[in-house]
Amino acid sequence: MHRLSRILLPLAFATGAAAASAECLVSRPEASPVTVPGMGDAPWFGSESLAVRLPAKGRWDGMGSADPFRDKSSFWGPGYVAASEPRPDLKITGVKLEDERTIHTLSVGRATNAFGPAWQQMLVLVEFPSAGCWRVSATYVNAGIRHVLAFVVDVADR
Numbered sequence: 174m175h176r177l178s179r180i181l182l183p184l185a186f187a188t189g190a191a192a193a194s195a196e197c198l199v200s201r202p203e204a205s206p207v208t209v210p211g212m213g214d215a216p217w218f219g220s221e222s223l224a225v226r227l228p229a230k231g232r233w234d235g236m237g238s239a240d241p242f243r244d245k246s247s248f249w250g251p252g253y254v255a256a257s258e259p260r261p262d263l264k265i266t267g268v269k270l271e272d273e274r275t276i277h278t279l280s281v282g283r284a285t286n287a288f289g290p291a292w293q294q295m296l297v298l299v300e301f302p303s304a305g306c307w308r309v310s311a312t313y314v315n316a317g318i319r320h321v322l323a324f325v326v327d328v329a330d331r
Contacts, residue, residue, distance in 0.1 A: 196306075199325050200227060201230070202216035202218045202229065205220065206218070207219050209294070211289065211291035212294075219322045219324075220322070223248065223321070223322040224322070225246060225247065225249075226248075231327055232326070233307075233327065241329065242302065245296055245298055247296055248263060248294060248295040248296075248297070248313065248322075250295070252318075253295060255286035259286050262314040263312070264311070265279060265297060266279065270325070277301075277302050279301060280302070282298035282299075284296065284297040303328070305328055305330075306326075306327055306328075307328055308324075309325070310322070310323045311324075
């Protein structure tokens, strides 16, 4: 199956306006596994051009009771080099699937980086305004090439 088809296929089943959070068909790493250099068996979802580290069960639990809808999100692209691009051109948008007609704005921090001796990735703080089923799109521009990734997460209600 074509890689782009594998990335977008989970979205085709979760885009109905009537989709309830209990029925949220989340994107799971095993649906489109990517091996990210230096990250071992960590669960990444996407393609060889852009990938995101998703919760294994697709449920976004946030950073605890004080910040239930906020958490760091890690992205990887093969051309990304943290030393030469400490603030990557990574844009994140989202649509709440239960209520696509209402504009819900994600709070997204400016992308930064994280790296170690054998790995590097883009890091961004994302805060959802409410619980529910969200379709998220990430766009990363590197060397004039635009890479796009879409995935679905279920944001936990606490």
